[in-house]
Amino acid sequence: MNNWDTVAIVGVGLIGGSIGLDVRAKKLAKRVIGVGRRASSLKAAKAAGCVTETTLKLEQAAAAADLIIVCTPVGRIVEDVRTAAAAARPGTLITDAGSTKGSIVRALDGTLPDGVVFVGSHPIAGSEKSGPTAAVRDLYRDRVVVVTPTETTPAAATRTIERFWKLLGARTVRMSPEAHDAALAATSHVPHLIASALAAATPADVLNLAAGGWHDTTRIAASDGALWSQILCDNRECVLEGLTEVEESLEMFRRAIENRDLAGLERLWQVGKERRETAKKKKSNATSASRRR
Amino acid sequence: MNNWDTVAIVGVGLIGGSIGLDVRAKKLAKRVIGVGRRASSLKAAKAAGCVTETTLKLEQAAAAADLIIVCTPVGRIVEDVRTAAAAARPGTLITDAGSTKGSIVRALDGTLPDGVVFVGSHPIAGSEKSGPTAAVRDLYRDRVVVVTPTETTPAAATRTIERFWKLLGARTVRMSPEAHDAALAATSHVPHLIASALAAATPADVLNLAAGGWHDTTRIAASDGALWSQILCDNRECVLEGLTEVEESLEMFRRAIENRDLAGLERLWQVGKERRETAKKKKSNATSASRRR
Numbered sequence: 001m002n003n004w005d006t007v008a009i010v011g012v013g014l015i016g017g018s019i020g021l022d023v024r025a026k027k028l029a030k031r032v033i034g035v036g037r038r039a040s041s042l043k044a045a046k047a048a049g050c051v052t053e054t055t056l057k058l059e060q061a062a063a064a065a066d067l068i069i070v071c072t073p074v075g076r077i078v079e080d081v082r083t084a085a086a087a088a089r090p091g092t093l094i095t096d097a098g099s100t101k102g103s104i105v106r107a108l109d110g111t112l113p114d115g116v117v118f119v120g121s122h123p124i125a126g127s128e129k130s131g132p133t134a135a136v137r138d139l140y141r142d143r144v145v146v147v148t149p150t151e152t153t154p155a156a157a158t159r160t161i162e163r164f165w166k167l168l169g170a171r172t173v174r175m176s177p178e179a180h181d182a183a184l185a186a187t188s189h190v191p192h193l194i195a196s197a198l199a200a201a202t203p204a205d206v207l208n209l210a211a212g213g214w215h216d217t218t219r220i221a222a223s224d225g226a227l228w229s230q231i232l233c234d235n236r237e238c239v240l241e242g243l244t245e246v247e248e249s250l251e252m253f254r255r256a257i258e259n260r261d262l263a264g265l266e267r268l269w270q271v272g273k274e275r276r277e278t279a280k281k282k283k284s285n286a287t288s289a290s291r292r293r
Numbered sequence: 294m295n296n297w298d299t300v301a302i303v304g305v306g307l308i309g310g311s312i313g314l315d316v317r318a319k320k321l322a323k324r325v326i327g328v329g330r331r332a333s334s335l336k337a338a339k340a341a342g343c344v345t346e347t348t349l350k351l352e353q354a355a356a357a358a359d360l361i362i363v364c365t366p367v368g369r370i371v372e373d374v375r376t377a378a379a380a381a382r383p384g385t386l387i388t389d390a391g392s393t394k395g396s397i398v399r400a401l402d403g404t405l406p407d408g409v410v411f412v413g414s415h416p417i418a419g420s421e422k423s424g425p426t427a428a429v430r431d432l433y434r435d436r437v438v439v440v441t442p443t444e445t446t447p448a449a450a451t452r453t454i455e456r457f458w459k460l461l462g463a464r465t466v467r468m469s470p471e472a473h474d475a476a477l478a479a480t481s482h483v484p485h486l487i488a489s490a491l492a493a494a495t496p497a498d499v500l501n502l503a504a505g506g507w508h509d510t511t512r513i514a515a516s517d518g519a520l521w522s523q524i525l526c527d528n529r530e531c532v533l534e535g536l537t538e539v540e541e542s543l544e545m546f547r548r549a550i551e552n553r554d555l556a557g558l559e560r561l562w563q564v565g566k567e568r569r570e571t572a573k574k575k576k577s578n579a580t581s582a583s584r585r586r
Contacts, residue, residue: 125504126504143504144502144504146502173501173502182499183499184502186494186495186496187499187502187507188504188506190494191491191507191510191511192506193543194487194510196546196562196566197539197542197543197561197565198484198487198539198542199565199566199568200542200561200564200568201479201483201535201538201539201542202479203479204571206476207568207571208466208575209417209437209466210480210481210572210575211417211480211481212418212419212420213481213485213488213513214481215572215576216509216510216512217487217509217510217511218510218565218568218572219509219510220506220509220510221566222569225558225563225566226559228558228562230555232546232550233550236550239550240547240551243543243546243547245494246490246491246543247543248494250487250536250539250540252490253486253536254536257526257529258529260526262523265518265525265526266518266522268489268490268493269489269514269518269521269522270518271493272488272489272490272491272493272511273489273492273514273515275492275497275500275511276492276515277515278497278500279495279503279507279508279511282501282503283503283508286501
């Protein structure tokens with residue numbers, strides 16, 4: 001038995017394409033319609049098995065769907081949700097996969113046609129790769145998806161969206177859009193900015209000496225620049241605050257190095273090391289809890 | 294036929310232990326003496342097969358060796374080389390594996406007993422792990438080892454040290470100690486500092502939302518703090534210059550985000566992305582050249 005008759009995925013890149021692969025493999029819907037703006041991407045998504053059919057017309061897919069997942073870049077999500085909602089039948093649920101939530105959720109809150117509900121989501125998964133050919137099965141397995149209902153979101157809609165992500169193997173965490181944006185600035189948006197700035201600051205002529213450390217620290221600098229520019233601007237205040245935190249941390253390192261203060265440097269180093277250990281513990285606890293489920 | 298009769302490895306952690314494993318597996322020496330300051334580490338190194346015998350007495354090992362590789366932390370290398378050189382027979386070659394070269398090589402230059410030669414080395418390999426139990430075979434395979442002779446280093450000694458690293462599968466690059474330190478500040482020392490500062494600046498209570506990006510960007514923050522404090526202080530001027538470069542890059546990002554300058558942000562992002570692509574190309578060219586050898 002399918003959980004949904006028709007799921008529409010708007011934007012069939014790495015994120016949307018991977019959702020499609022799982023929805024199909026787990027038989028969560030009879031039809032999976034891929035919506036895009038370029039015929040070539042849609043063709044690639046269908047060839048990769050991400051969707052059962054494709055269309056360039058968002059309205060057409062929205063009118064046929066019970067569940068619509070908008071996986072377009074952050075700067076397009078509000079517009080795509082509005083277009084989809086205007087064409088959707090009453091009872092249709094819409095969610096997204098955007099890396100920021102505050103501006104998107106607040107812009108849509110209370111503005112959609114009666115009977116069409118939007119619940120914001122952010123699946124914390126991905127890679128520096130992009131496009132439907134980068135889509136993989138189980139991208140969301142054991143990953144966290146933050147779901148961000150507001151005061152006006154019907155509780156049943158939130159639960160359905162949470163169930164959807166859990167069916168893909170994810171754990172869901174409920175947060176306000178604002179709390180999400182503050183947290184993700186620290187764990188994702190600022191690290192992307194730092195990785196990019198570090199890569200850019202490394203002179204090209206010494207890169208033959210770059211080893212694993214440089215490659216890992218700058219891996220996410222290879223992410224899509226257009227996508228990330230939108231995320232950084234959209235979550236502007238939180239990103240700038242997080243950047244200030246890092247710069248203050250760098251200033252402490254600078255002073256300790258200037259003073260050849262080995263003991264002070266070791267203490268600073270220890271703080272970062274403890275954060276890594278905390279993160280590792282939280283990750284393994286979460287994974288074993290989710291395996292027990 | 295062995296290339297050396299007796300190799301002494303001073304400091305049998307990840308770096309020294311891995312050298313020992315290769316020297317033994319490739320039968321480059323009859324005896325491989327592990328030297329350390331704690332009996333427990335030496336026992337672990339012998340149990341892991343890194344060395345054929347062990348001693349707490351550096352002088353004793355140095356007197357028996359044809360080739361001595363000093364793999365102690367940067368802050369101890371000069372002293373250990375001096376102690377080894379004073380006990381060594383004429384004709385003995387000494388090298389090291391320190392991550393900085395300027396202060397070490399210049400402190401030793403022209404100060405060793407006649408007939409004992411030191412040539413600085415830096416194998417650009419490692420991991421955030423440490424200790425003899427972290428030692429692995431082929432750690433140096435396809436890796437770059439920078440060898441830093443000075444104006445007074447006998448050419449034959451430099452060639453022998455280069456041959457040693459090549460026998461472990463590495464490629465060697467010859468540089469001045471000063472050029473090495475400037476390059477490695479950019480490709481390794483500053484990235485370690487940035488990773489550590491970023492990890493420290495991430496609030497502990499949001500780490501449950503940290504995903505692959507955060508974990509990769511901060512991986513090397515888990516490295517040994519005592520070791521890295523010494524490296525950062527030893528290569529002080531170059532590290533502070535490199536840090537300034539990154540801070541300037543971060544300032545440009547900050548201004549673009551403040552001004553919601555999407556096009557400017559994309560241009561900044563592109564610079565880092567190109568550096569990643571350059572590094573990737575240099576890596577794969579080097580690997581295929583070394584496979585052809």
